[in-house]
Amino acid sequence: MDRIKRTVSVLMAVLLIGSCFGMIAFAEDGEHVHAYTSTPVLATCTEQGYTVFVCSCGDMYKDLYTDPLGHNYGGWDAVQQCTCVTEGVMERTCKRCGAKQTQTVPVMDHRDSNADGKCDTCDLVMEPEEVFSPFEWFISLFRTIFERIRNFFASFGK
Numbered sequence: 001m002d003r004i005k006r007t008v009s010v011l012m013a014v015l016l017i018g019s020c021f022g023m024i025a026f027a028e029d030g031e032h033v034h035a036y037t038s039t040p041v042l043a044t045c046t047e048q049g050y051t052v053f054v055c056s057c058g059d060m061y062k063d064l065y066t067d068p069l070g071h072n073y074g075g076w077d078a079v080q081q082c083t084c085v086t087e088g089v090m091e092r093t094c095k096r097c098g099a100k101q102t103q104t105v106p107v108m109d110h111r112d113s114n115a116d117g118k119c120d121t122c123d124l125v126m127e128p129e130e131v132f133s134p135f136e137w138f139i140s141l142f143r144t145i146f147e148r149i150r151n152f153f154a155s156f157g158k
Contacts, residue, residue, distance in 0.1 A: 034059055072095045089102055
């Protein structure tokens with residue numbers, strides 16, 4: 001009789017330990033009771049995270065969803081410098097997944113830093129800019145206004 005009690009006790013201990021670790025679980029009537037183990041699947045920049053629950057009988061489900069993390073871009077790096085002839089290209093990279101994002105940089109203005117009359121980058125001959133003194137500007141404005149007034153009154157005589 002002691003032997004039977006000991007065997008039953010060992011069997012009960014194995015079932016209890018097995019059910020605690022999610023390996024085996026039975027109800028008192030001998031029916032299977034699900035005991036799930038969980039495995040987290042981490043969220044990425046673009047995909048949700050979730051937890052997969054699996055029972056020893058093969059039943060499984062997903063739950064405990066988390067939002068995607070979103071990209072974590074670093075700073076912009078110049079891939080191609082812009083000039084007065086070509087657009088430039090800037091690029092940045094996600095620190096988590098390596099995804100790349102690019103943007104164009106508009107063409108810049110022509111520059112003549114050495115005052116030789118040509119663009120420093122493309123040798124385009126540049127027109128010299130007209131420089132007006134304040135007095136010349138005032139005279140030019142006065143002439144324009146006087147010309148418009150004269151044309152206005154001349155239109156009545158026609």
